[in-house]
Amino acid sequence: MRERVVVVIVTFNSARVLPGLLDSLPLGLEGADWSLVVADNDSADETVALVHRLAPGATVVEMGRNAGYAAGINAAVRAAGDFGAVLVLNPDVRLAPGCVRELLGVLDATGAGICVPRLEDSRGELILSMRREPTLLRAYADALLGAGRAGRVGALGEVVSDPGRYDVPGSPDWAEGSTQLIGAACWRACEGWDETFFLYSEETDYHLRARDRGFAVRYVPTARAVHLEGASASSxxxxxxxxxxxxxxxxxxxxxxxxxxxxxxxxxxxxxxxxxxxxxxxxxxxxxxxxxxxxxxxxxxxxxxx
Known part of the structure; x- marks a missing residue:
């Protein structure tokens, strides 16, 4: 097994969902040498107290303001020390047993920069997490046909919407950012996440910059996680x-x-x-x-x- 995996969680009023993630970490990271860093964006609930109680060995970085997702990731990694890989997780993720072992195996075997798992929602349904690079053709196809229909044709759709594509390994241009393992070489080459993206598109930017520097994104169907998902579709x-x-x-x-x-x-x-x-x-x-x-x-x- 490689060097230590730093698990990075960025929280903001996450007390309701965070315990489930923390409970899933030992089996999800089974076989890995890992440490936990939580960057908290000035939560007003019991998030920080929960981390201290449920994960007493964790490092907690209190941001002092709601600085955004990218800023939280960067602050957590700065506090982490040496590492072989960074596992970035949303608080509403639950890792399946052996998830990180599968991701690490592909990261080591392929030299990829970023590895992502198969994601399912709370009902066990597939989340369409793989993406193609935004282009004008895809933007207009999405507008005229809808993301689901356009996504079945590679040239037309940004969202990879064919469920069969999620049963086999893949190399998307970018992927939904709730659960991702980033290799140390990729992290050093990209110099962290762009903090001017407070929320949304920060993972797109990071993955495309990684590709620009020669680091591929790999989708690993044998690695699994649950993402309860956020509120962007309703807010x-x-x-x-x-x-x-x-x-x-x-x-x-x-x-x-x-x-x-x-x-x-x-x-x-x-x-x-x-x-x-x-x-x-x-x-x-x-x-x-x-x-x-x-x-x-x-x-x-x-x-x-x-």
Whole structure:
């Protein structure tokens, strides 16, 4: 087995879901040498007290403010010391027994930069976690056909939506970021996560930057975890943040003309859903047509303005 695995959990008012994750770590990391670092984004509940009580050997980094997911990851890794790999986990994840052993095996055998498991929700249903790089064609196909239908064709869909693709190993451009094992070489090459992404698109940015530096993302179907999933699909503010950060990431990697066309595709997608009565889409449209919101930092203060 390789050097120590640093388990990084970023928390924010996570007392309700965190105990289940902590309970799953010993079997999920069975056979690995590991340590736990929790970065807490100024929780107002009992999150920090729970960590001290349930995982007394853990290192707790108290951020002092809600600094975001990427900032929490970076702070936790800085506090971790030497490591062979970083396991980044959302608080609402539960590792299946042997999950990390499977991820480590692929990381070692392939030289990949990032390995991700098969994810299921609380009902045991597959989560479509693999993604292709955002492109203009995929943005318009998503807007016109829907993510599920477009995703069955590689050139058209960003979401890999064919369930059969999740039964075999894969190499997506990026993957849903709730559960991921990052090798030390990849971490050093990418120099941490971009903290200007407060929430959403930070994993997309990181995985694409890893690919730019020669490190692949590997999907490992024999490694399994449960993700209870967050509230972006039901919260107008969080969905607006997701849409805004997708546009911001595309702008960073493409020409201004391409970014303008991506903005138009986003407006088409959210506008059509708004007409059908989706409140989260109406909120996203309001953000897309307000340059001041698209240009502003996207932290807690930004969410209050949406």
């Amino acid at each position: 107008p503010r969080l969905w607006s943040l997701l849409v805004a950060n997708r546009l911001r990431l595309f702008r960073r990697r493409h020409t201004p003309a391409g970014a303008a066309l991506f903005w138009l595709a986003s407006l088409l997608r959210e506008g059509s859903r708004s007409v059908l009565g989706h409140a989260i889409a109406r909120s996203a449209v309001r953000v897309l047509v307000r340059p001041s919101l698209l240009a502003a930092p996207r932290g807690p203060e930004w969410l209050e303005r949406v």
